[in-house]
Amino acid sequence: MNGMAIAAVTPISVLLRGEPDSLRAWLEHRDSRRLVFCLGVILSGAGLYGAAMGYWRAPLQAVYVALKFPLIILLTTLGNALLNAMLAPLLGVNLGLRQSLLAILMSFTIASAILGSFSPLAAFVIWNVPPLSSDARISAGTYTVIQLMHVAVIAFAGIIANFRLLQLLRQLSGSALTARRVLIAWLAGNLFLGSQLSWICRPFIGSPGLQVQFLRDNAFQGNFYETVFRSTSWLLNFD
Amino acid sequence: MDNANPTPSPVPPQLPATVQGLHAVAPLGQLPDDREPIPNVVAAIEAILRQPRRVMYQLRQPGSGQLIGAMLVVAILCSIIYGVVVGTFSMGDQLWAAPVKIAGGLLFSALLCLPSLYIFTCLSGSQARLTEICGLVVGLLMLMTILLVGFAPVAWLFSTSTESVNWMGALHLVFWFIATFFGLRFLSAGFSHSKARSSAGLNTWVIIFMLVVMQMTTALRPIVGKSSTFLPQDKKFFVTHWGDCLNAEPAPKLQPPQAAAKTP
Numbered sequence: 001m002n003g004m005a006i007a008a009v010t011p012i013s014v015l016l017r018g019e020p021d022s023l024r025a026w027l028e029h030r031d032s033r034r035l036v037f038c039l040g041v042i043l044s045g046a047g048l049y050g051a052a053m054g055y056w057r058a059p060l061q062a063v064y065v066a067l068k069f070p071l072i073i074l075l076t077t078l079g080n081a082l083l084n085a086m087l088a089p090l091l092g093v094n095l096g097l098r099q100s101l102l103a104i105l106m107s108f109t110i111a112s113a114i115l116g117s118f119s120p121l122a123a124f125v126i127w128n129v130p131p132l133s134s135d136a137r138i139s140a141g142t143y144t145v146i147q148l149m150h151v152a153v154i155a156f157a158g159i160i161a162n163f164r165l166l167q168l169l170r171q172l173s174g175s176a177l178t179a180r181r182v183l184i185a186w187l188a189g190n191l192f193l194g195s196q197l198s199w200i201c202r203p204f205i206g207s208p209g210l211q212v213q214f215l216r217d218n219a220f221q222g223n224f225y226e227t228v229f230r231s232t233s234w235l236l237n238f239d
Numbered sequence: 240m241d242n243a244n245p246t247p248s249p250v251p252p253q254l255p256a257t258v259q260g261l262h263a264v265a266p267l268g269q270l271p272d273d274r275e276p277i278p279n280v281v282a283a284i285e286a287i288l289r290q291p292r293r294v295m296y297q298l299r300q301p302g303s304g305q306l307i308g309a310m311l312v313v314a315i316l317c318s319i320i321y322g323v324v325v326g327t328f329s330m331g332d333q334l335w336a337a338p339v340k341i342a343g344g345l346l347f348s349a350l351l352c353l354p355s356l357y358i359f360t361c362l363s364g365s366q367a368r369l370t371e372i373c374g375l376v377v378g379l380l381m382l383m384t385i386l387l388v389g390f391a392p393v394a395w396l397f398s399t400s401t402e403s404v405n406w407m408g409a410l411h412l413v414f415w416f417i418a419t420f421f422g423l424r425f426l427s428a429g430f431s432h433s434k435a436r437s438s439a440g441l442n443t444w445v446i447i448f449m450l451v452v453m454q455m456t457t458a459l460r461p462i463v464g465k466s467s468t469f470l471p472q473d474k475k476f477f478v479t480h481w482g483d484c485l486n487a488e489p490a491p492k493l494q495p496p497q498a499a500a501k502t503p
Contacts, residue, residue, distance in 0.1 A: 079396065083389030089289040090421050193393050200400060220400045 012041065015110050018164035020171035023106065027099045027172075035102070038109040039074075045109075045116025046070040049153075050204070052122035056146055057132060057206030064214045068201045073108050076194040077101065080186075087185045092178040093169060103168060104186065111161035118153045125149055132208050139208040146205055162187065199224035267296040267432050280309045287382050287425065295429045298374035307374045310381040317384035318342040324391045328398040328407050329465045336469060340462050344455040345384070349376050352448045359440030360430065367433035375429040383415075383422035390414040404464040405484055411463065412456075419449070453477045 014022050026034055050069030054061035084104060085097040095103065129142045162183065169179035198204075200219050206212060267273055273296040277283050283306060286293045297306050322338025329337075357372050367375075397410055423445055430441050456462060457477040459470065475483070 079392040082392070083386070086288055086386055086389045094289060189393070193396065196393075196396055196400065200396075221402070223397055223401045223406070226401065226403065226406060 012113050015106060015164070016113060018110075018167050020167055023164075023168045024171055026106065027095070027102055027168075030098070035105070038102075038105045041109045041116070042073055042105075042112040043070045045112030045114075045119075046073055048119035049112075049115035049122060052119045052126060053150055053204055054206060055123065056126045056129065056142075057203075057208075058212045061203070061206045061212045064212070065204050068204070068214075070112070072194060072197045072201055073112065075197055076190050077104050077108060079193050079197075080104075080189045083189055084186050087189070088182055091181045091185055092175070093173045093182050095172065100186075103165060104190070106168075107161040107165035110164050111157040114157035114160060115153065118157070122149065122153065143205065143208060150205070195224045199227070267292055267299065277306055280313055283309050283381070284313060284385060287378060288385075291378075291425050291428060294378055294425075295375075295432060298371050298378070298429070299368075303370055303374055307370070307377050310374070310377045314377060314380040314384045315342050315346070317381070317388045318345055321384065321387040321391055321394075324395045324398065325411060325462060327395055328404075328463055329461075331465070333461075333463075333465065337462050340459040344459050344462075345380060345452070348448070348452045348455050349380055352376075352444065352451055355447060356441075356444050359444045360433065360435065363438070363440040364436035365430065365433040367430070371429075371433070375426050378429070379422040379426045382425050383418040386418035386421055387414060390418070404461075408463045408484065415452075419452075423448075457481075 046069045047066040050065035050067070051062040053069070054063070054065030081097065081101045081104075085095065085100040088095040088100045126146065129145065130139075132139055132142075165186075166179055166183050169182050170176055173179050173182070199222075200215070202216055202219070203210065203213065210216075270292065272290055273292050275290075275293055277286050277293065277297050283294070287310075294306075294310075297303060318341050319338040322341035323334060325341060326333040326335070326337035353373065353376055356376065357369055360367055360372060394411065394414060398407060401407060427438070427441060427445075430438065435441070454477045457471075457475055457480040460466070460480065461471075
């Protein structure tokens with residue numbers, strides 16, 4: 001399929017197949033419909049998966065996470081847009097602000113589409129696990145299983161999306177090394193900001209022992225990395 | 240049958256594959272892109288990110304003072320913007336004190352180091368004029384500060400959600416190191432076109448510049464935290480100051496796993 005053929009229609013299959021020529025055409029032509037398409041896939045895909053994620057705790061938690069999950073993706077993309085647009089040319093790929101923003105949005109769109117496709121499976125798992133109960137031991141075991149499942153699905157979606165982004169960057173730069181450099185720089189920035197945004201927007205699954213909330217009362221107290229550091233310190237001091 | 244094709248080509252306009260190599264072997268001005276003028280501030284920002292050779296070439300031309308002035312204005316504006324973000328951690332007086340200290344400190348550090356850079360470049364056999372050296376240093380400041388503005392949203396988010404001065408100080412230092420790396424890369428690329436016999440002088444200067452800026456953060460403290468005075472009352476070496484900061488802040492409270500499990 002050539003670039004112009006997908007200019008009018010933006011099937012998700014083109015994104016998922018990661019056809020570099022087609023994706024390159026996306027970047028080179030201004031088209032607000034593509035932006036709307038990407039936003040739609042992110043809102044619906046990540047939203048559906050978020051709903052499945054939160055449903056184990058409570059239906060209200062499902063609604064909250066359905067809103068928060070796409071929000072984190074969009075805030076991460078926007079928060080790092082300027083930085084990513086500066087890093088791309090500095091590291092050797094000639095992309096402007098709009099193009100780098102769209103490239104990252106496209107990779108998040110792929111991830112969201114994958115997550116959306118997994119949301120019925122996640123919902124099925126949630127439906128089959130023991131519900132939240134007063135027995136803390138059972139709930140804690142279930143909670144761990146659910147956590148691991150989400151980690152596996154989100155990691156899979158992230159890996160595929162970034163692999164597609166790498167293919168696109170390789171096509172744009174003509175060099176595998178340059179493409180890797182830019183991807184790693186973008187990933188580092190997005191992971192750094194995304195982790196903190198996720199920390200602020202907690203809870204997602206919802207701890208059995210805590211109430212259902214959109215944001216925790218102490219959402220803006222402390223940060224993700226401090227918490228990791230404290231937990232690591234606690235582990236190292238444990239005897 | 241002629242080759243004229245009245246219909247537009249279905250092939251979209253192609254993005255240039257890569258940006259110009261910083262250390263490209265072609266002498267400055269040999270590539271047509273190098274000679275394209277830089278008419279305004281926006282073009283200067285675009286050029287330093289995408290076509291650094293264009294900036295280096297323009298710095299060698301007569302009347303480069305205007306470009307240097309424009310780049311300096313961008314550097315000052317960007318450092319003020321980043322300074323305001325730094326100030327949001329403590330708020331209050333730091334909202335104006337941090338931008339003043341960051342912009343002033345960077346400019347003062349560059350001024351302090353400029354003469355030594357000129358001497359080092361001359362000792363290395365470089366043909367660069369003082370104006371060109373000034374331009375490269377201003378380019379370093381501009382690239383560094385526009386990158387800092389790129390980091391500003393992340394820095395702001397952490398400023399609003401952490402209470403640890405050490406953590407924020409370390410984060411700003413990491414951002415500064417990354418920005419400085421790219422700035423120094425530009426300076427070094429410009430230097431490589433000046434027919435210098437060796438880069439040892441420049442490498443020495445880079446160390447001096449880094450030390451001066453790091454000491455400036457201590458001389459102008461506090462930049463992140465609060466204080467009753469605008470400038471510090473006692474003098475310290477920056478390593479001592481950092482050590483004191485680490486010892487002064489209470490150790491993080493160790494968290495038992497039960498408490499950790501309650502914050503997913």
